[in-house]
Amino acid sequence: MEIVDISPENFVYDYDIINNDKDHFDYYKKYYNLHTEFLRPLNIKIDINLFEKEIKQYHTKFRRWGDNRNHLPRYGISLVNYDGNIDGKYDIACGPLDQYNSGKHHTEHLWDDAFTKKTEVFYNLQSMRPLDCIKNFLVRSTINLKHKHGNFVPHFDTMPKPNIQNLRLWGSNTSKGIEYKFLGNTVIDIEPGRLYLIDTTQWHYIISHKDWVYTFFIALNNSQETFDWLKNNLI
Numbered sequence: 001m002e003i004v005d006i007s008p009e010n011f012v013y014d015y016d017i018i019n020n021d022k023d024h025f026d027y028y029k030k031y032y033n034l035h036t037e038f039l040r041p042l043n044i045k046i047d048i049n050l051f052e053k054e055i056k057q058y059h060t061k062f063r064r065w066g067d068n069r070n071h072l073p074r075y076g077i078s079l080v081n082y083d084g085n086i087d088g089k090y091d092i093a094c095g096p097l098d099q100y101n102s103g104k105h106h107t108e109h110l111w112d113d114a115f116t117k118k119t120e121v122f123y124n125l126q127s128m129r130p131l132d133c134i135k136n137f138l139v140r141s142t143i144n145l146k147h148k149h150g151n152f153v154p155h156f157d158t159m160p161k162p163n164i165q166n167l168r169l170w171g172s173n174t175s176k177g178i179e180y181k182f183l184g185n186t187v188i189d190i191e192p193g194r195l196y197l198i199d200t201t202q203w204h205y206i207i208s209h210k211d212w213v214y215t216f217f218i219a220l221n222n223s224q225e226t227f228d229w230l231k232n233n234l235i
């Protein structure tokens, strides 16, 4: 960079760009006003007994979760994906999107907000009806399944930036047999079936120490309506 005049009276401000910067500061504050803890319980609860019975009809349609860590028993099936189809050869929603986007076989990058079509799993399972109250906000969402040793190594999923257009919810069928940590802290007192607003800007990991651990991996768009709904439905 060139040597310049540093006297403040000679600096020429561009207020269009300064105002654009303001959007970033405002969104950061808005994001962390809502995400005051790693997990915040929401007024949505899935009936786990019913879910575990119902999901069996789809056990033959689960896919491997991505293809980058095939040494682990990690699977998924879509509630909301790109085309509403769970029978296609691939389902991009069922795997890490950063990994998909880094692939060389396509040029278009896809993020959670590009996935808006609900699947038959969403519509057919009675146990998913508690999600109807957020159906207008849902984007890429899956049911994940891990057996023993299934894990997600330490990572973060999102950033508090206005162009990262998703907010994440999380829930599990069990509070036992999973090791879940964020910023070095241990997640305790998970209520099975409860959906939580989750702050995945924080580094976290999860390891399953037993079989048949389901997680509800739900994303919502980041509209003002979604923020308002979440604020009103925290418990």
Ligand SMILES: [Fe+2]
Pocket: 152, 155, 156, 157, 200, 204
């Ligand atoms: Fe994550």
